Amino acid sequence: MVVSGIPNRNEDHSEQIASMALEILHFCLQFKMRHMPTIPLRLRCGIHTGL
Known part of the structure; x- marks a missing residue:
């Protein structure tokens, strides 16, 4: 999990x-x-903007 815009x-x-x-x-x-x-590494990314 990643968060952006914190603390600024x-x-x-x-x-x-x-x-x-x-x-x-x-x-x-x-x-x-x-x-x-x-075997390829499989990854999915989801993004939630909070809107």
Whole structure:
């Protein structure tokens, strides 16, 4: 779980969180598990803006 805009309010927090989620998903495409190198790491990201 990730939170943005705490303790200081940040007006572009939703953009920063979305960008971070895309970077994590991109990293997971390249990641290889040592004990299962042929099995891809699957990850899903959900974003709640509080609106």
